Amino acid sequence: MDFFQAYLAAGQVSVPRMILKHYHELGMDAEELVFWLELYAYQEKGAYPDLNQVAQSMGITQTRVFQLLAQADQKQHLRLVTQKDAQGKQTDTYDFRPLFEKLTKLYQQQAQTKSAQATADKVSNLYKTFEQEFGRPLSPLEFERIAGWLNEDHYDPELIRLALKEAVTHQARNLSYIDRILLNWESKNIRNKEEVAQEQSRRKLQIMQKAADKTGNQAQDDSLPPVTLHNPFKED
Incomplete structure (x- = not known):
């Protein structure tokens, strides 16, 4: 048998990359990983592992193989299962x-x-944004109120930032005004950036419509003829 035939006869082993990447975090050292892969390779071939062959492949003693097997079971890297076939034979x-x-x-x-760290970063940036917009450090009471929005009212940091932006647009740099914005959005079930944008577009459209209606009414009034108070039936 030449090398190519031997290579094909040996077969292939599909090794999950996540196991190779995280085996240390799973409580395995390099020797335990190789041992686990040796047994896993037999499993993929549909054969029961030959522990003597595993010992030879790894260059270790049979005693060490049994130690590794016990460790694998103890660390929950695998478990030995006894099954019965159709004839009642145990394997x-x-x-x-x-x-x-x-x-x-x-x-x-x-x-x-990662999610918790991302949230912590958002909260930290939120406090910095408030101080930048207010042009001063936040007071302890202001810190407490913002923390209440986050921890008690469970507002998303991004939603609070958008409420701050809305308040700044209206030249109202105070937490009471921002609180009213948040309560208004909550009453309308507005909870994210997209819904805030939709609400702002809706309000802008309403303002434009009112302005157009007012202009139309004014134009209609200007087109009417002047009303005289003179009574044509009264003789001078």
Whole structure:
């Protein structure tokens, strides 16, 4: 058998890149990872792992192989499962789902951490924006009130920033005015940037319509003939 035939006969192993990237965070060292991959390769071929062959492939003793197997089970990298076939014969196999379950939890935890950090950055930038627009440091009471919007009223930092922008547009740099804006938006179920933009467009259209109606009424009044107070039936 030449090299190419031997290469094809050995088969391929599909290794999840996320496991290679995060195996340290999953509680594995390099040796434990290689051991897990050796067993996983047998699983992909549909064969039960030959631990003697695994020991030879890794260049370690059989005793060390059994130690690694015990560690893998203890750390929940795999579990040994006993199954029965149709004839009632028991066979042992390895279940690799525990490691994938740990990987899923790790991913979720990291996603939550990133989300929390992003929110913290938004809050920090929000306080800075208030101080820039007010042209001075915020007072403790102002910090407390903004914190109340975030933690008690659960307003999104971006929504508060937009309310601040709206207040600045109307030359009203105070928290009471901003609070009224937020309450007004809440009553209209406005909760994000897109809905704020829609509300502002709607208000602008209303103002333009009122101005057009007023101009039209004024033009109509100007086109009417002057009304005389002279009574044509009364003799001079």
